[in-house]
Amino acid sequence: MQTTEAFVGLECLDCGGSFDAADEPGRCPDCGGILDPTYDYDALDPSRNSFASDAIRAGRAGIWRYESLLPFPREAALTLDEGGTPLVDCPRLAAELGVGRVLIKDEGRNPTGSFKDRGAAVAVSAAAQHGATDVALSSAGNAGQAASAYAARAGMESHVFVPSRASFVNKAMINVHGGDMYVVEGQIGDAVEAYEDVMAERDDYYSLQTFVTPYRHEGKKTMYYELIEQLQWETPDAVVYPTGGGVGLVGMHKAARELRELGLVDELPPLYAAQSEGCAPIVEAFEEGRDEHEPWEYPDTICGGIEIPDPGASRFVLEAVRESGGGAVATDDQDVMDAAATVALHEGLEMGVSCAAAASGAWELARTGEFDEDDTIVLLNTGAGNKDADLIRSRLMAKGM
Numbered sequence: 156m157q158t159t160e161a162f163v164g165l166e167c168l169d170c171g172g173s174f175d176a177a178d179e180p181g182r183c184p185d186c187g188g189i190l191d192p193t194y195d196y197d198a199l200d201p202s203r204n205s206f207a208s209d210a211i212r213a214g215r216a217g218i219w220r221y222e223s224l225l226p227f228p229r230e231a232a233l234t235l236d237e238g239g240t241p242l243v244d245c246p247r248l249a250a251e252l253g254v255g256r257v258l259i260k261d262e263g264r265n266p267t268g269s270f271k272d273r274g275a276a277v278a279v280s281a282a283a284q285h286g287a288t289d290v291a292l293s294s295a296g297n298a299g300q301a302a303s304a305y306a307a308r309a310g311m312e313s314h315v316f317v318p319s320r321a322s323f324v325n326k327a328m329i330n331v332h333g334g335d336m337y338v339v340e341g342q343i344g345d346a347v348e349a350y351e352d353v354m355a356e357r358d359d360y361y362s363l364q365t366f367v368t369p370y371r372h373e374g375k376k377t378m379y380y381e382l383i384e385q386l387q388w389e390t391p392d393a394v395v396y397p398t399g400g401g402v403g404l405v406g407m408h409k410a411a412r413e414l415r416e417l418g419l420v421d422e423l424p425p426l427y428a429a430q431s432e433g434c435a436p437i438v439e440a441f442e443e444g445r446d447e448h449e450p451w452e453y454p455d456t457i458c459g460g461i462e463i464p465d466p467g468a469s470r471f472v473l474e475a476v477r478e479s480g481g482g483a484v485a486t487d488d489q490d491v492m493d494a495a496a497t498v499a500l501h502e503g504l505e506m507g508v509s510c511a512a513a514a515s516g517a518w519e520l521a522r523t524g525e526f527d528e529d530d531t532i533v534l535l536n537t538g539a540g541n542k543d544a545d546l547i548r549s550r551l552m553a554k555g556m
């Protein structure tokens with residue numbers, strides 16, 4: 156395998172066992188736990204200026220600027236120049252929330268229109284190094300679209316299991332990228348079951364499933380490297396993240412801890428998990444002081460991207476939220492859609508419907524006095540609003556607008 160200098164291998168978050176990445180483990184071979192890429196941080200000695208500057212001088216944009224803290228070097232990567240997304244100042248929202256600044260990290264500007272591209276780039280790069288010919292995953296939509304795009308670029312077959320409710324754009328583009336798509340009646344849990352049934356028969360399919368591959372959260376951690384550089388190394392007072400599986404939140408928390416380990420920052424950013432009231436197992440567990448979620452029995456939300464009733468990594472999401480001094484907040488679907496429309500109307504920025512749970516969550520946190528008047532609040536817009544244009548517009552029409 157072609158790996159970066161400081162990359163050591165994979166460590167189990169449950170039993171602490173260490174494994175060689177070349178052996179191609181998915182989950183921990185000993186206990187089934189989640190594997191996490193590890194690095195020899197002592198071998199790296201970056202300053203804030205040099206953190207990514209060699210890459211910048213070489214004209215490299217996007218996530219591979221941070222290759223020293225990724226498992227694979229840029230020359231071994233399957234990339235569509237993902238990442239490098241803007242942090243957009245939203246002064247009207249700041250005034251409305253009564254805080255100093257609101258900034259939206261606009262992940263909609265990635266190659267396939269969502270932050271899933273960051274994870275797909277690293278995970279498909281791993282698949283390529285392992286000689287995979289076929290990749291497979293279940294997805295609410297955006298991750299499937301991203302995986303089919305990167306598989307196309309790698310010359311691999313992709314097998315994507317999506318629930319019937321996945322957006323038209325997701326399904327159409329999985330087709331366009333040549334993906335082998337299974338549209339499963341029902342919700343995400345049904346798509347996961349269909350995926351598992353097929354995987355049981357196919358040992359030649361390389362899994363890109365969340366937290367089966369150790370590399371999706373690893374790709375997503377780059378959101379925080381970018382964010383802190385864009386804020387000139389000032390730690391934000393809150394980062395509000397639309398949370399389903401919570402992969403990006405776990406990744407960002409890891410990134411912040413790495414930067415602290417490297418001596419580049421002193422503080423961790425308070426991370427807030429924002430969910431829809433129709434499916435809020437993380438918020439419920441947070442409020443009840445539990446370490447793990449209980450599966451949400453009847454998930455029912457318009458926010459398909461974050462409708463994850465049984466998030467397998469909830470322990471790590473809750474740990475990140477608590478260790479960083481953040482929190483968890485749920486709002487209802489009407490508020491979420493109104494938030495998407497308000498951001499589009501007041502700031503011109505197009506948020507996806509699921510992503511707008513971060514905006515309505517921020518309003519709710521402001522209402523309950525969680526923020527101070529000079530706070531800097533970052534909202535993650537994890538996917539492009541135009542993928543959900545029909546939903547946002549029908550909400551306006553229902554209100555007679």
Ligand SMILES: [Zn+2]
Pocket residue numbers: 167168169170171172183184185186187188
């Ligand atoms: Zn283990």
